[in-house]
Every structure is written in structure tokens, then in C-alpha cells.
Amino acid sequence: MDTQPFNNDKNPERVIAAINKQYLLNKGLLANYIKANKPSTAFIKNAMINLKYFAPANYYEFSHNHTLFKSKEELKPWLKIQDSLFKTIKLSNDEALNAYNYTELIYNFMFRETEALEIEYQKQPAVFYKQWFHTNPAKGDSTYKSWYLGVITKKVVDKYFTGKAAEYAYVRALKYRFSRADYPAVVSIFNYFKKEYPHSAYVKGFSPTIAELVKKQQQTFSKATIFVKNNGTRLNTFKDVLALTKGKVALIDMWGTWCTPCREEIEKNALKLETYFKGKNVNFIYIANFDVGREKEWKKAIAYFQIEGMQILANPALTKDIMDKVKSTGYPTYIIINKDGSYRKTATQHPVNVQAMIKEIEIANLQ
Numbered sequence: 001m002d003t004q005p006f007n008n009d010k011n012p013e014r015v016i017a018a019i020n021k022q023y024l025l026n027k028g029l030l031a032n033y034i035k036a037n038k039p040s041t042a043f044i045k046n047a048m049i050n051l052k053y054f055a056p057a058n059y060y061e062f063s064h065n066h067t068l069f070k071s072k073e074e075l076k077p078w079l080k081i082q083d084s085l086f087k088t089i090k091l092s093n094d095e096a097l098n099a100y101n102y103t104e105l106i107y108n109f110m111f112r113e114t115e116a117l118e119i120e121y122q123k124q125p126a127v128f129y130k131q132w133f134h135t136n137p138a139k140g141d142s143t144y145k146s147w148y149l150g151v152i153t154k155k156v157v158d159k160y161f162t163g164k165a166a167e168y169a170y171v172r173a174l175k176y177r178f179s180r181a182d183y184p185a186v187v188s189i190f191n192y193f194k195k196e197y198p199h200s201a202y203v204k205g206f207s208p209t210i211a212e213l214v215k216k217q218q219q220t221f222s223k224a225t226i227f228v229k230n231n232g233t234r235l236n237t238f239k240d241v242l243a244l245t246k247g248k249v250a251l252i253d254m255w256g257t258w259c260t261p262c263r264e265e266i267e268k269n270a271l272k273l274e275t276y277f278k279g280k281n282v283n284f285i286y287i288a289n290f291d292v293g294r295e296k297e298w299k300k301a302i303a304y305f306q307i308e309g310m311q312i313l314a315n316p317a318l319t320k321d322i323m324d325k326v327k328s329t330g331y332p333t334y335i336i337i338n339k340d341g342s343y344r345k346t347a348t349q350h351p352v353n354v355q356a357m358i359k360e361i362e363i364a365n366l367q
Helices: 013-037 041-052 054-066 072-086 100-123 125-133 137-147 149-160 163-179 183-196 201-217 238-245 260-276 295-305 316-325 354-366
Strands: 225-227 249-255 282-288 309-313 333-337 343-345
Touching (some): 013 041, 054 072, 100 149, 100 163, 149 163, 149 183, 163 201, 238 316, 249 354
Antiparallel strands (some): 249 333
């Protein structure tokens, strides 16, 4: 159903009323269809299950798209409705796996619950490690950073799902992380999955793709990859970065291994841009932000995506100085440096129009 009319609502009353209205309409349509067409018992059973999950699935998706950054007080009415809807269903339900609304609920649930744990980790790491790893930050940190979203996914599946529903929850998590170019998480989730469900048909289905990912993860750096001295961790100001490319046009990519849009853009456009400008006196500078302490993961990502150009692992001071100077808060952020050292954010940002980006760089190179 179309929930866009409620996007700006601060409370859930209108959207839940609309969802309930649509549910009753669907119920009536289904009853009329069954009466007129007399479908099989199996069809009726599955259709009734699908109907049962209509309201929980639609409300969960809408509410979590609009409550991510709300305060605890603002969340109360939204969660109250969610709790009441979830009391009418089984979240882990093997019999519902043929029902579209149920499988969509699993997809959104896996996505949003892992997202919530990421936020919890960032805001309250001590609470996060105590609740989910039963340990302190010092011991939990190494495990979490090694597996990152893979281990979070396993925690969510183990807490909320069993049986075939758990198997399917892993599958949806795998497909989602793959679509977000989060390949280390894909491999770690698949390894968990294969261990838990060695005879699953999905193991055979996913194995060729996972094998390719593992192969790519074993790649060495491109010959055109340059790590700035000390990985760039001692650069503290934008001026320090500008000194690295004096007299040349450069494109800066402010990214992070943790940043989904950053990974997507690098996979989609980095090689295209680097190939197009090869030998044309243009530098590419990739500055990884909020990845200090994750040097191993950072270098793995660079090798995996075969990123060329200068690589900098930014300390917090450098990140702040650059983002403050270009007046940007989101990642990725793209910045063109002119030959004279002046700079500006590119007109095209995420999602990048690669042809527009090429034109901007070409114009800068002609000046």
C-alpha cells in the first residue's frame, strides 16, 4: 500500500488507521475470491497467513523508516502499536515462509535490527558488549571488529528465529549485505550459515558467488595504489592533504569501510574514473574516515575494490577539518582540488552521475 502521504507525520495514528483499513479491504476481497473460485485448501491456508502478516509487515517497514533518530519519548506510541501487532503473529514461523508479507517482514526485521545494534555499539559500546557478548569492551572489541556485521547478524538470528525461519533470515541478510557491497560481512555470514545449515539448498546456490568474493578478497593491491607515509594518520589538516597534490587536479573521496553508499560508489565508479583519467595528470585521493583501529579491514577493502591513487587513513582531526572546510556532514563526500590548491565539493554527489563527474574533473584540468 502507498504510505507516502504519512511520511511527515510525527505520530502513527493516521498510518496505522490506513493500514487497518487496507487490511479489512484485503480480507473482504479474499473472502469473495474464495467464495467465487473455491481454491485449494493449501491456497486458502497460505492466503490467510499472508493476510495475517499484512499489517505487521507494512507497519514495521514504515515505522522503522521514520523513527530511526527519534527520542525514546517520541518512540513510545510507535513501539506500542508495533508491540500490539507483533502479539498477533509469530515472528519465527516456518509455516509462513510461502507468504509474501511474512518474508518481507523478515527482510526488514533483519535489516533494521542489525542497524539498531550498529547504532547501539556506536553510542554505548559498554552496554552493547555486556548485553550481546556478555563481556567487557576490551574482550568484545576484537571479536566484533573481526566479524563486524556478520556476528551481529548471527546474534539477531539466534535471538529471534529458529528452524526454517532462521535459515531464511540468514538468506535475506546475505542478499541484503551483498546488494550493499558489504562483502566481508557476506562471507562471514555465509560461513556461519554453512556451519548451521550444511545441507541447505541455499549453500549450494550461494557457494559459487561466495567463492568469487573470497578469491577477490585475496587480491593484492593495484600497482597504482599509493599509501601515504604512516598511512596518512599524521596528517591533521586539509592543508596537509593539499600539499600532496600541489600543481595537479585531484578528486578526493571521503569514504569509510563502514559506509554502505561509499562502498557502492567505489565499486560502481572508481575504476571507471581512474581508467578514464589515466595519464591525464589527475590524482585520486581516497580518505578513509572513522576507520582508525581498523587498518586491516581498510587495506582489505582497498585490495578488494582494486582502488588506485593515494590512500589516507584519517585521524579525527583531519576528518573534522576537511568536512568543516567543505561544509559537509555525509559520506561519501567528493571534493575537487584545482591546480592552484583551491577546492570545492563536486556538483554531483551520492548517487554519483559518473559522466557529470568526468566533466567536472575535465573542466578543472583545463583551467
